[in-house]
Amino acid sequence: MxxxxxxxxxxxxxxxxxxxxxxxxxxxxxxxxxxxxxxxxxxxxxxxxxxxxxxxxxxxxxxxxxxxxxxxxxxxxxxxxxxxxxxxxxxxxxxxxxxxxxxxxxxxxxxxxxxxxxxxxxxxxxxxxxxxxxxxxxxxxxxxxxxxxxxxxxxxxxxQTYQDVATAGTFIGDPSGKKIVVFAQDTAFGQGNLAGVKAVLGGKGATVDGVLVAEDATEFTPFAQQLIDAKPDLIFVAWAGATSGAMWEALQQQGVFDSTPVVTGLGDLSTYGAYGPASDKISFLSHYFQAATxxxxxxxxxxxxxxxxxxxxxxxxxxxxxxxxxxxxxxxxxxxxxxxxxxxxxxxxxxxxxxxxxxxxxxxxxxQPMFQAKLSQGADGTWKADLVKAVDADTVAPPVAKK
CATH class of the missing domain: 3.40.50.2300 (Response regulator)
Structure with missing residues (x-):
């Protein structure tokens, strides 16, 4: 057998x-x-x-x-x-x-x-x-x-993507009347995330704007200031690639985390050390990590x-x-x-x-349930994900797809 x-x-x-x-x-x-x-x-x-x-x-x-x-x-x-x-x-x-x-x-x-x-x-x-x-x-x-x-x-x-975005929205409670800024690269990936947040959280009454950055940009201080000036209730970051570290460092140095919750998706284990000094300040939406359940x-x-x-x-x-x-x-x-x-x-x-x-x-x-998470650094210098909150499955359930 x-x-x-x-x-x-x-x-x-x-x-x-x-x-x-x-x-x-x-x-x-x-x-x-x-x-x-x-x-x-x-x-x-x-x-x-x-x-x-x-x-x-x-x-x-x-x-x-x-x-x-x-x-x-x-x-x-x-x-x-x-x-x-x-x-x-x-x-x-x-x-x-x-x-x-x-x-x-x-x-x-x-x-x-x-x-x-x-x-x-x-x-x-x-x-x-x-x-x-x-x-x-x-x-x-x-x-x-x-x-x-x-x-x-x-x-x-x-x-599915809807559940990711809906989980991001749980960091501000009822999205109705809230202002959300999507900070992303001006690529298909970034534009897709902006469209997704507009569809999901905008559909629940939030105002959604985007700050899209050229993919080859290497200086992020001006964009960090744009985020602060926008005075949003939530910043949703969708970023990929080699400039991630510099981007997170710029947000940290310019004080973005001091004024607004910043949310992004928690990746796989190999990414936990990629956020630099901002690691313990980011709020993560998560599909799964070992400590979640x-x-x-x-x-x-x-x-x-x-x-x-x-x-x-x-x-x-x-x-x-x-x-x-x-x-x-x-x-x-x-x-x-x-x-x-x-x-x-x-x-x-x-x-x-x-x-x-x-x-x-x-x-x-x-x-299915989703999760809110934070990263914390251990004595050995490695980062691990900690559970902040389990998000009820019905709270992030997508609408029934039309056939």
Whole structure:
């Protein structure tokens, strides 16, 4: 009784056509001597995520979390109702075309369940394949709101952008009548965050303005002064890249933190030391960090990861939840009929690493708690995240997506 893992060989990844050994659905073998019934067929599952590429670290956290979740959900057996789970791991390399090619290959071999990816552009592309081919797809950490409600075949195992932005709004209570400034680079990423804050918090009555900075800017003192002069109730920072340290230092030196709450998203463990002197002054919205929860599932995940020389990180719960959903789809939905598996997941409420989670039946949104956090520095000079407040799932729940 085991989970059989199949990996795509690195030499084959670059090929236009990839042959996966033993991927076709097969019987688990003849019944044991003296048994009155044949052994149940194995269930084949395609796991598509970034093992290489710019988001490989996120892919690793998702993968490790999935392994912990499968161990937890199957009580260490790796089987569901006596059925083995054959996992085929495919590296999307952060590229939508690569991911779609591998998904088509797996679907062509009879796979009815796909899961994974940390990249929003890949998730939406795989969702399209799921609908076209009528297979179950459970996306991973990819945060795009567009994944929710995109079609009946697509679910998600992580949070979405709306929940991030709504969590930022909880730092000022009721957003109605409040002034919020989004401080970001003038890039697609920055503009997208500004649009998201306008849609979410502006939709709740806040006035939202943006201070957008050229991506190649290196002097941030004038922009820090603009933020102070705006006298907002909240500054939401969306920043990425090599200038992050200089930007945070400028905000610190100019006294921005003395007058206004400054909120940004808490990244993975590798980013905790990147904020410089501002580290303990920033208010962080968070999807997950290890100290955020201490329930049965979180203890199991942390313990499993430590046993396997890994750490609980930002997207570990997304993998853990995906495994729980997979076991539910096989155990309650049969594992063979896609419509039955979909029905088994819709409206399902279960306990997981972050607490109680509900798969909303109407659009497959994951209704889940979020967190407020702060960073603190230990005696050894390293930074750790501390829980400020758990934000109730309903408080940050996105509106039902229109189909």
């Amino acid at each position: 085991r989970v059989t893992k199949k990996f795509l060989a690195p030499a084959l990844i670059a090929a236009a056509a990839i042959a996966l050994s033993g991927c076709a659905p097969t019987s688990a073998g003849p019944a044991a001597s003296g048994s009155d019934s044949p052994a149940k067929a194995a269930v084949n599952v395609g796991m598509i995520t970034s093992a290489t590429g710019p988001l490989a670290a996120y892919g690793a956290a998702y993968t490790n979390g999935f392994k912990a979740g499968l161990d937890y959900a199957t009580d260490g057996t790796g089987t569901v109702d006596g059925r083995e789970i054959n996992l085929t791991w495919a590296d999307d390399q952060g590229n939508p075309d690569t991911a779609v090619a591998k998904a088509k290959d797996l679907i062509g071999q009879g796979y009815q369940i796909l899961a994974g990816t940390v990249v929003s552009g890949i998730a939406t592309s795989l969702a399209e394949q799921a609908a076209q081919n009528k297979v179950l797809y459970i996306s991973g950490p990819a945060a795009a709101d567009a994944v929710t409600g995109v079609n009946q075949y697509t679910f998600r195992s992580g949070r 201490d329930n049965k599932a979180s203890k199991a995940m942390v313990g499993y990861l430590e046993k396997h020389d890994a750490k609980a990180d930002l997207f570990s719960p997304d993998g853990f939840v995906a495994a729980q959903m997979l076991v539910r789809a096989i155990g309650e939905g049969g594992g063979d009929n896609v419509d039955d598996m979909i029905a088994s997941l819709e409206g399902w409420t279960f306990d997981s690493v972050k607490g109680e989670i509900t798969v909303r039946a109407e659009d497959h949104a994951m209704i």
